[in-house]
Amino acid sequence: MTTTKAALAAGLISAALLAGCSNLESTEPAVAASEQGIPQRGVMILQCGGSPVRVTLTGEQALIEAMQGRFLLERVVTASGARYEAPDDSSTSFWNKGDKGLLTIRGESLPECEPAGALVLQAGEWVVEDINRGGIIDRSRVTLNFGNDGRVSGRASCNNYVGAYQVDGRTLQLSQLATTRRACAPALNEQETRFVQTLEQISRFSLDETGALILEGDEGGSLKARLE
Structure with missing residues (x-):
């Protein structure tokens, strides 16, 4: 999949956000949050170390769009913040605390995610x-x-x-x-x-x-x- 500026305008990460990562291959279908039936209650553009990530949050789901792919996560019980996991892979998760978060993809933990203004x-x-x-x-x-x-x-x-x-x-x-x-x-x-x-x-x-x-x-x- 080739990311473009038009993709960001449509609600996806743009090629500019993924600087140096054009022709990005994803193992997930290129489907926007609205097409997956997710109400757009909160969208954050984060930077996890050197990796830009778009997070679309609802009360019960999180759509993660990153260089590694797109992942639809379900909310799970946690003591603080809001934690989401992939239904078929608990090694892929996102833990949201305010405008920051912790993202793990297929067992690989990325540096703390912060707003990428x-x-x-x-x-x-x-x-x-x-x-x-x-x-x-x-x-x-x-x-x-x-x-x-x-x-x-x-x-x-x-x-x-x-x-x-x-x-x-x-x-x-x-x-x-x-x-x-x-x-x-x-x-x-x-x-x-x-x-x-x-x-x-x-x-x-x-x-x-x-x-x-x-x-x-x-x-x-x-x-x-x-x-x-």
């Missing part, structure tokens, strides 16, 4: 489809590119912009934003101003059940974008 943002170019829940102008283009050097850049509507960003779990801070100064049509100029002002206020991010990137600020501003 930067990997999600760096998956590729995100095309903005909504600013503050008001959509965007038809045929206009607003983009986000999070580089692995801590720089963010893209198109703000008419002008290009650059800035810096920092990630800590699902917390996101942007700073030093600057744009070029090309003349814009009034409508594009207004949209560009709203986008930049909203971007400056962003404090956290997440992926929704469709794979869209949601950026939110404490003052109520929000951006929604998808991988192109």
Whole structure:
């Protein structure tokens, strides 16, 4: 199976998250959580050592998507946290505690899993489809590119912009934003101003059940974008 950016947008791990692991072979069928009848109550992108892992949790099941394959686990009784095991192989398990976890696949224990925030943002170019829940102008283009050097850049509507960003779990801070100064049509100029002002206020991010990137600020501003 070849992983792609479109796969992440559909709810699977993207090739960018599995850097260096294209043409990944899986012993499990490539089926998304929704197709397996699992309500999407919680999705986490984790990094277990050097391995990115997508975990879709419900009250009784966990869908694990990793470089080693895809595994549908069932919840078992445990003293603390939430533990899940493969029904036919107890050597494959995931123990969830808050936004962290312990993953064992076929008897091999991976390092403790922690939120892999930067990997999600760096998956590729995100095309903005909504600013503050008001959509965007038809045929206009607003983009986000999070580089692995801590720089963010893209198109703000008419002008290009650059800035810096920092990630800590699902917390996101942007700073030093600057744009070029090309003349814009009034409508594009207004949209560009709203986008930049909203971007400056962003404090956290997440992926929704469709794979869209949601950026939110404490003052109520929000951006929604998808991988192109």
